[in-house]
Amino acid sequence: xxxxxxxxxxxxxxxxxxxLIARVVAAKPDxxxxxxxxxxxxPVWQALARLQLDLGAVRGFALDEYIGLEPGHxxxxxxxxxxxxxxxxGLTPSLVHVPAEGLSGAALAGAGQAYEARIDAAGGVxxxxxxxxxxxxxxxxxPGSSLASLTRVKTLTEWTRRDNARFFGGDVTRVPLHxxxxxxxxxxxxRSLVLLAWGESKADAVAAAVEGPVTxxxxxxxxxxxxxVTVVIDESAAAGLRYADYYREAWTSRPAWLR
Ligand code: F6R
Numbered sequence: 001x002x003x004x005x006x007x008x009x010x011x012x013x014x015x016x017x018x019x020l021i022a023r024v025v026a027a028k029p030d031x032x033x034x035x036x037x038x039x040x041x042x043p044v045w046q047a048l049a050r051l052q053l054d055l056g057a058v059r060g061f062a063l064d065e066y067i068g069l070e071p072g073h074x075x076x077x078x079x080x081x082x083x084x085x086x087x088x089x090g091l092t093p094s095l096v097h098v099p100a101e102g103l104s105g106a107a108l109a110g111a112g113q114a115y116e117a118r119i120d121a122a123g124g125v126x127x128x129x130x131x132x133x134x135x136x137x138x139x140x141x142x143p144g145s146s147l148a149s150l151t152r153v154k155t156l157t158e159w160t161r162r163d164n165a166r167f168f169g170g171d172v173t174r175v176p177l178h179x180x181x182x183x184x185x186x187x188x189x190x191r192s193l194v195l196l197a198w199g200e201s202k203a204d205a206v207a208a209a210v211e212g213p214v215t216x217x218x219x220x221x222x223x224x225x226x227x228x229v230t231v232v233i234d235e236s237a238a239a240g241l242r243y244a245d246y247y248r249e250a251w252t253s254r255p256a257w258l259r
Pocket of ligand 1: 035036037038039040041063064130131132133137138139140
């Protein structure tokens with residue numbers, strides 16, 4: 001584990017994460033970003049857009065995608081990525097990939113391997129942006145996911161489907177049951193991870209992921225095995241952390257040469 005940064009607001013956290021992305025892109029203009037969807041990363045994309053960087057050469061890989069939505073569905077992660085990320089940040093659409101695109105039925109069995117090959121061909125992910133679900137999922141790796149898993153089809157928990165029903169008119173029956181998601185092993189291969197969380201509803205999951213045992217029962221706890229992780233959370237999401245004061249002190253007292 002690298003750093004836990006407790007910020008005053010999602011906006012502040014978004015600006016911090018955007019500065020980490022900007023640093024990666026300054027060193028490598030065609031950097032490969034791993035893209036989370038959902039509500040959490042929105043302040044990051046907004047802060048990054050304000051920096052007005054030229055991101056036209058940046059490549060992107062979405063973490064996951066629902067199975068079973070009709071093509072062009074506004075809540076498909078392809079549509080969300082296009083709307084929230086590609087357009088506002090000026091990414092090149094053909095350089096941004098979503099798993100299982102255009103595949104259905106039996107063809108989905110090979111979607112994971114094809115996505116892994118695509119990530120490998122791009123040279124791997126430089127910086128992976130992650131949100132966290134209340135079940136402790138990252139990507140859509142629900143409890144019980146293998147810590148070594150690669151991209152594959154998964155079944156969403158009822159809990160996650162209820163959480164995501166807000167994107168489907170509040171109707172849980174409209175939230176797909178299945179998805180294709182990067183695995184925990186895929187996520188661990190990224191060169192750096194930035195995990196974000198805002199609000200008290202995430203406090204238990206954050207505490208279990210950051211300070212609990214590494215276990216498939218809390219898939220996000222796998223980040224403890226990565227060498228370069230920055231956890232950016234607001235005060236409410238940090239509420240369950242035993243060592244919060246220590247993380248604050250470590251961050252504010254960083255020597256200038258470490259910044
Ligand atoms: C989305 C994803 C999920 C979300 C998580 C939190 O691509 O992989 O792990 O990050 O479900 O969702 P929000 O941010 O909507 O609370």
